Amino acid sequence: xxxxxxxxxTSLVLLLVxxxxxxxxxxxxxxxxxxxxxxxxxxxxxxxxxxxAVLDMVAELRDRKAVTQPRLLRVTLIxxxxxxxxxxxxxxxxxxxxxxxxxxxxxxxxxxxxVSVAGVAIGVPAALVALFNHILTLPLPTSxxxxxx
Numbered sequence: 122x123x124x125x126x127x128x129x130x131t132s133l134v135l136l137l138v139x140x141x142x143x144x145x146x147x148x149x150x151x152x153x154x155x156x157x158x159x160x161x162x163x164x165x166x167x168x169x170x171x172x173x174a175v176l177d178m179v180a181e182l183r184d185r186k187a188v189t190q191p192r193l194l195r196v197t198l199i200x201x202x203x204x205x206x207x208x209x210x211x212x213x214x215x216x217x218x219x220x221x222x223x224x225x226x227x228x229x230x231x232x233x234x235x236v237s238v239a240g241v242a243i244g245v246p247a248a249l250v251a252l253f254n255h256i257l258t259l260p261l262p263t264s265x266x267x268x269x270x
Contacts, residue, residue: 127192132181134196136174138203143167162259198229214264219246 146160146167206222223242232238250270253259264270 126181127195128181129178130193130196132174132178134200136171136178138200139167139170139174143171195229199226202226202229210262213266214270215261216246216250216270217264217266218262219249 143164146164202222202225206218210218212218220242223245224238227238227241232241247270250261253261254263254270
């Protein structure tokens with residue numbers, strides 16, 4: 122008998138969300154001028170996401186640890202925060218959408234040190250903006266308020 126655990130629910134949600142997002146990258150027509158499609162990088166990231174989620178799901182189903190009740194509130198908060206992030210990224214830009222998402226995700230997952238939370242929540246999106254916008258010149262959605270992020 123399969124038992125519903127927090128890890129199994131989380132693994133399943135990650136697998137389903139990743140697969141749904143990956144499926145949205147196919148079937149879109151882009152110019153055939155020899156350049157990479159705008160979906161090239163998202164397909165790589167989402168393909169990796171789905172592969173890791175499948176491996177995690179298989180490992181979780183094979184594991185025979187003691188059963189704990191799932192914390193559905195935690196999974197729900199992360200799912201709602203992800204949805205809010207995805208909806209707001211086109212309106213306020215990547216950086217301004219990623220910082221609140223990272224804050225919510227870190228606190229929900231149990232990180233309580235304010236310096237660590239602030240450092241990761243601001244540092245990771247800032248590093249990604251610097252990498253993609255300024256080094257790789259693959260611009261992320263920008264803020265309508267400030268031009269540099």
